[in-house]
Amino acid sequence: MATVLDSKVPSGPLGEKWEKHKFESKLVNPANRRKFSVIVVGTGLAGASAAASLGDMGYKVKAFCFQDSPRRAHSIAAQGGINAAKNYRNDGDSTYRLFYDTIKGGDYRAREANVHRLAEVSTNIIDQCVAQGVPFAREYGGLLDNRSFGGAQVSRTFYARGQTGQQLLLGAYSALSRQIHLKNVEMHTRTEMLDVVVIGGRARGIITRNLVTGAVERHVADAVLLCTGGYGNVFFLSTNAQGCNVTATWRAHRRGAFFANPCYTQIHPTCIPVHGEDQSKLTLMSESLRNDGRVWVPKAKGDKRRAEDIPEAERDYFLERKYPAFGNLVPRDIASRNAKEVCDEGRGVGDGQAVYLDFAASIQRVGEDVIRDRYGNLFDMYAKITAENPYKTPMQIYPAVHYTMGGLWVDYNLQSTIPGLFVLGEANFSDHGANRLGASALMQGLADGYFVIPYTLGNYLGGTKLDPVDANAPEFGATENEVNERVNKLLSIKGNKTPLAFHKELGKIMWNECGMARNKAGLESALKRIPELREEFWNNVKVSGEAGEFNQQLERAGRVADFLEFGELFAKDALIREESCGGHFREEHQTEEGEAKRDDDNFAHVAAYEWTGSNGAQTRHVEQLVFENVKLTQRSYK
Amino acid sequence: MATMTTTNGHAANGHAANGHSKGKMLNLTLQVWRQKNATAKGRMEEYKLKGVSTEMSFLEMLDMLNEQLIKEGKDPVAFDHDCREGICGMCGAMVNGYAHGPDEATTLCQTHMRSFSDGETITIEPWRAKAFPVIKDLAVDRTSFERIIQAGGYVSIGTGGAPDGNSIPIPKEAADKAMDAAQCIGCGACVAACPNASAMLFTSAKISHLAHLPQGQVERRERAANMIRAMDELGFGNCTNHGECEAVCPKEIKMENIALMNREYFGALV
Numbered sequence: 001m002a003t004v005l006d007s008k009v010p011s012g013p014l015g016e017k018w019e020k021h022k023f024e025s026k027l028v029n030p031a032n033r034r035k036f037s038v039i040v041v042g043t044g045l046a047g048a049s050a051a052a053s054l055g056d057m058g059y060k061v062k063a064f065c066f067q068d069s070p071r072r073a074h075s076i077a078a079q080g081g082i083n084a085a086k087n088y089r090n091d092g093d094s095t096y097r098l099f100y101d102t103i104k105g106g107d108y109r110a111r112e113a114n115v116h117r118l119a120e121v122s123t124n125i126i127d128q129c130v131a132q133g134v135p136f137a138r139e140y141g142g143l144l145d146n147r148s149f150g151g152a153q154v155s156r157t158f159y160a161r162g163q164t165g166q167q168l169l170l171g172a173y174s175a176l177s178r179q180i181h182l183k184n185v186e187m188h189t190r191t192e193m194l195d196v197v198v199i200g201g202r203a204r205g206i207i208t209r210n211l212v213t214g215a216v217e218r219h220v221a222d223a224v225l226l227c228t229g230g231y232g233n234v235f236f237l238s239t240n241a242q243g244c245n246v247t248a249t250w251r252a253h254r255r256g257a258f259f260a261n262p263c264y265t266q267i268h269p270t271c272i273p274v275h276g277e278d279q280s281k282l283t284l285m286s287e288s289l290r291n292d293g294r295v296w297v298p299k300a301k302g303d304k305r306r307a308e309d310i311p312e313a314e315r316d317y318f319l320e321r322k323y324p325a326f327g328n329l330v331p332r333d334i335a336s337r338n339a340k341e342v343c344d345e346g347r348g349v350g351d352g353q354a355v356y357l358d359f360a361a362s363i364q365r366v367g368e369d370v371i372r373d374r375y376g377n378l379f380d381m382y383a384k385i386t387a388e389n390p391y392k393t394p395m396q397i398y399p400a401v402h403y404t405m406g407g408l409w410v411d412y413n414l415q416s417t418i419p420g421l422f423v424l425g426e427a428n429f430s431d432h433g434a435n436r437l438g439a440s441a442l443m444q445g446l447a448d449g450y451f452v453i454p455y456t457l458g459n460y461l462g463g464t465k466l467d468p469v470d471a472n473a474p475e476f477g478a479t480e481n482e483v484n485e486r487v488n489k490l491l492s493i494k495g496n497k498t499p500l501a502f503h504k505e506l507g508k509i510m511w512n513e514c515g516m517a518r519n520k521a522g523l524e525s526a527l528k529r530i531p532e533l534r535e536e537f538w539n540n541v542k543v544s545g546e547a548g549e550f551n552q553q554l555e556r557a558g559r560v561a562d563f564l565e566f567g568e569l570f571a572k573d574a575l576i577r578e579e580s581c582g583g584h585f586r587e588e589h590q591t592e593e594g595e596a597k598r599d600d601d602n603f604a605h606v607a608a609y610e611w612t613g614s615n616g617a618q619t620r621h622v623e624q625l626v627f628e629n630v631k632l633t634q635r636s637y638k
Numbered sequence: 639m640a641t642m643t644t645t646n647g648h649a650a651n652g653h654a655a656n657g658h659s660k661g662k663m664l665n666l667t668l669q670v671w672r673q674k675n676a677t678a679k680g681r682m683e684e685y686k687l688k689g690v691s692t693e694m695s696f697l698e699m700l701d702m703l704n705e706q707l708i709k710e711g712k713d714p715v716a717f718d719h720d721c722r723e724g725i726c727g728m729c730g731a732m733v734n735g736y737a738h739g740p741d742e743a744t745t746l747c748q749t750h751m752r753s754f755s756d757g758e759t760i761t762i763e764p765w766r767a768k769a770f771p772v773i774k775d776l777a778v779d780r781t782s783f784e785r786i787i788q789a790g791g792y793v794s795i796g797t798g799g800a801p802d803g804n805s806i807p808i809p810k811e812a813a814d815k816a817m818d819a820a821q822c823i824g825c826g827a828c829v830a831a832c833p834n835a836s837a838m839l840f841t842s843a844k845i846s847h848l849a850h851l852p853q854g855q856v857e858r859r860e861r862a863a864n865m866i867r868a869m870d871e872l873g874f875g876n877c878t879n880h881g882e883c884e885a886v887c888p889k890e891i892k893m894e895n896i897a898l899m900n901r902e903y904f905g906a907l908v
Contacts, residue, residue, distance in 0.1 A: 049797075052797065053796075053797040056796040056797055057796075057797075067720055067726070067728060068718065068728065068779070068780055068781075069727075069780065069783070069784055069824065071727070071824060072720055072721075072726040072727060072728050073726075074720070074721060074726070076721065076725050076726050077721045077723055077725050077726065086803070088804065124798075124800070126803045127800040127801060127802055127803045128797060128798070128800045129803075130800065130803040130806075130853070131793065131795050131800035131801070131853055132792070132793050132795065132853070133792075133793045133816075133847065133848050133851050133853045133854055135813050135814075135816040135817040135820050135847065135850075135851065136803075136813070137813065137817075138807075138808050138809070138810045138813040138814075139810065140810050141807065142807025142808050142809055142810070143804045143807055144803055144804055158803075160817060160820075161817060163725065163821065166725055166821070166823075167817075167820060170820065173787075174787065174791055174792035174793070175792060175795075175797070177784070177787045177788045177791060177792055178788070178792045178794060180784075180788050181788040181789065187784075189781070189784075212773055239723075241720040241721040241722065241726060242719060242720055242721075242722060243720050275660050275661070275691075275693040275694075276660050276661070276691055276693055276694070278691060278694050278698050278701070278702055279694075279698065280695070280697065280698050280701055280722060281722045281723070283722075283723050284723075351660075380743070381723065381724060381748070384724075384741070384744055384748045384750070385695075385748070385750070387750070387752060450797050450798075451797075451798075454797065498705055498708050498709075500701065500705060501705075542708060544708050544711075544712075544713060544714060545713060545714075549675065549774070550675070550716055550773055550774040550777065552714070552716055553708070553714060
């Protein structure tokens with residue numbers, strides 16, 4: 001079946017592919033662009049940068065977000081920074097090194113050509129953002145400052161205090177706002193996409209629901225861009241925003257877009273531990289803290305003394321001990337698994353599900369003011385949530401679901417298996433393999449939106465004869481009917497259990513069976529229980545209110561319904577992938593030291609699932625990953 | 639790492655091991671503004687809520703209330719929220735008369751129930767301003783903020799062609815001041831707290847952010863004039879130096895930005 005998936009990677013040497021491809025791509029002349037309409041769903045870094053760039057080029061753009069403003073998309077919450085191969089530090093960075101680190105960090109499960117392109121355009125992103133007025137941190141000489149992130153031995157991360165995502169998104173949002181003002185972009189806030197309309201095998205529009213009035217509407221376009229983020233909320237508790245969901249990508253999957261590597265999830269090592277059953281989300285503490293914070297637990301099991309009372313000789317700085325070359329800055333998957341391991345051994349602190357992140361040594365070395373300058377807002381956030389002062393006592397942290405590397409399958413042009421449907425940012429699968437390095441999500445979102453899609457969309461629109469379509473096409477009517485039927489069905493069940501309760505139950509199954517460590521028996525159990533829970537949902541969910549009003553229960557119910565289908569595919573993919581790689585850790589496949597053990601002979605491929613009419617019966621296709629430049633080795637950070 | 643065998647370690651998932659929450663438990667009386675839609679007449683309604691953990695965030699307390707209301711067959715309270723980590727700016731309500739509640743420099747989602755005491759009555763109302771009409775209950779329409787930004791809150795450049803990021807050195811102090819202002823999350827608390835429902839703190843934060851940077855110089859005068867004109871046309875009031883905005887701002891945006899904005903505006907007039 002491998003022939004189905006053509007990655008369309010250009011031929012030629014790695015470093016020349018993108019230049020060559022840009023030159024060979026079809027163009028749309030500036031005067032003709034206004035004849036093409038483009039829909040952009042989602043306004044995070046990928047969506048806002050794409051909508052702004054395409055509007056600026058002259059395309060007729062409609063952008064959609066479910067929040068009340070495009071500025072609120074969850075890219076805003078990214079804290080630590082954005083990578084770029086500027087080599088401003090003179091410390092040995094280069095495009096090739098960023099490419100290499102990203103491929104290795106992803107445990108050799110990403111497509112070489114996409115990753116190299118990402119590294120190439122990374123430097124343009126910084127320039128673009130500076131020109132927009134993004135207030136990156138500066139040194140006293142006025143030049144841009146950098147910090148280090150996990151999985152790299154160079155300092156290439158640009159940052160704006162602990163709010164880098166906010167500042168980058170506000171930059172993209174300001175560019176988008178300008179295009180809205182110029183009437184190049186028509187912005188639809190508080191509007192959720194509920195389906196893709198496919199006509200003649202091509203994506204030609206979407207069906208949306210106005211979240212204020214409940215009106216279900218049709219929108220026609222020549223191309224549709226999904227920039228709708230990841231599916232981490234399938235775990236219920238995650239660092240994602242409450243509204244993050246899989247609906248847009250899942251509905252597209254059901255219309256023919258293949259879903260790739262759904263089991264690849266990033267569990268971030270440094271999050272504030274869980275406090276209770278009524279908790280609604282987990283809060284990340286930026287990876288950048290590992291520049292100055294040291295991770296440790298007591299050497300002895302069950303040591304209940306306060307951190308300050310445990311002498312140096314009785315502490316185990318386990319990351320520094322086991323990975324001396326990278327120390328506290330090992331990649332996220334490794335840091336998370338090690339934290340879990342010491343807690344499983346009974347050496348966890350607090351309630352047993354936490355490790356210390358300790359700044360005492362750094363505060364002694366550089367002073368409290370410098371630490372405040374670097375991480376002040378993160379320390380404040382920690383203090384607000386836990387009522388403890390991290391300047392005085394070490395933070396307690398534990399891993400939590402943070403990012404999803406899987407997503408809709410796309411080719412080199414970011415086009416899905418539905419022609420005319422493009423997928424950008426976290427919503428696609430393409431650049432991070434089985435584990436994403438810190439500060440690379442912002443880079444990918446903006447790379448896709450500012451510097452990739454303007455070329456590859458032009459290539460599609462300039463090279464395709466599109467039939468004229470309007471909103472009265474029967475496909476629009478049929479899809480709209482399906483959306484309405486689903487909404488009405490959700491409201492008509494009138495059962496006994498709220499959408500939130502179902503979401504929590506699904507989250508527990510996912511975390512216990514598909515979380516940081518997975519095994520065959522657990523995954524099989526998940527594959528049995530998820531369909532049962534879904535069945536119960538469709539018979540017993542209680543959704544209050546009406547269709548034609550502002551109804552947040554209905555919004556959640558629709559999203560949970562899609563997670564209940566998606567979770568099954570997730571578990572299925574994790575079961576079939578009989579190896580460990582990056583964030584996907586199968587207990588059956590580990591080295592003697594307990595590190596992830598890949599099986600390159602059988603699994604050096606992307607698994608992409610095709611909807612075949614019913615959930616759980618998807619066909620698994622394979623895109624073989626070809627490594628022409630990087631030698632596959634056991635990842636070592638020792 | 640020793641061989642891993644247990645499945646995901648923590649009991650029941652990172653959901654608390656014992657099935658209920660840590661912290662002390664509070665019993666509360668809530669007075670909540672209920673309004674069916676933009677045109678309906680609203681009113682306060684009272685609800686009793688028991689067993690609220692002091693570890694919960696304010697919005698988790700509202701989640702709990704809504705689960706209870708749904709079980710009782712009542713309409714849950716609509717409220718805006720998304721990131722729940724104090725950065726998206728989506729949440730916000732007047733709590734006991736204060737925008738975002740009692741804690742300083744804290745959004746509603748980051749306000750925790752440990753700030754309240756057992757037996758307390760808490761009043762919860764939406765932002766109230768002519769330019770922020772109520773959509774339902776606690777959710778308001780802040781599209782007017784979008785219009786202010788669209789009027790000029792940007793550097794007018796397209797994508798591509800930007801010079802190297804280090805080509806214009808920016809003094810650290812200027813970059814820091816720009817960042818101080820740029821931290822605004824656009825939540826609208828400043829408007830809600832102001833007796834004049836003025837949007838001057840919000841507007842000045844964006845003007846100030848860009849005025850501190852070399853990239854913002856080219857359009858600084860027109861930017862101030864255009865954004866202030868939009869602010870006035872949208873029905874926001876003027877600043878009469880009450881300082882309520884600064885007092886409630888979750889991101890500690892300072893009123894000195896308003897002074898700077900006024901100077902920019904006068905600069906635009908001459």
